[in-house]
Amino acid sequence: MDILEQKRRVITTAIIAVVLTGIVIAAIVATPLINQLHSQASRSAGNVADAKTQNIQAILDQHQDLARQTASRSELARVMSEYVNGNLAVGVARTFSRPRLEDAANIIDNLAALIR
Secondary structure (H helix, E strand, C coil), X not given: CCHHHHHHHHHHHHHHHHHHHHHHHHHHHHHHHHHHHHHHXXXXXXXXXXHHHHHHHHHHHHHHHHHXXXXXXXXXXXXXXXXXXXXXXXXXXXXXXXXXXXXXXHHCCCHHHHHC
């Protein structure tokens, strides 16, 4: 082997060593960054899912409340028509209607001030 070939081999080995060192360092530095990005993305997705769950629960509660009120008012209307037709005593109508009317009144803010 002559000197030029040995020089070429040393330069080639040095270039390969520098490139491999760069790749190893890049992998070592990138791994924690990738893990941090992954955990942040997971937390963010969890927060979005929690927010959507709360929104859906609020909407469901509103619809359930509306359905309950509608059913209560329908029953109240039926009992009142029975009373008007004379098929029901005033005491029974009062006992049936009072809790339903109080429930409706609790929903309206400042109803006591309006009544006064």
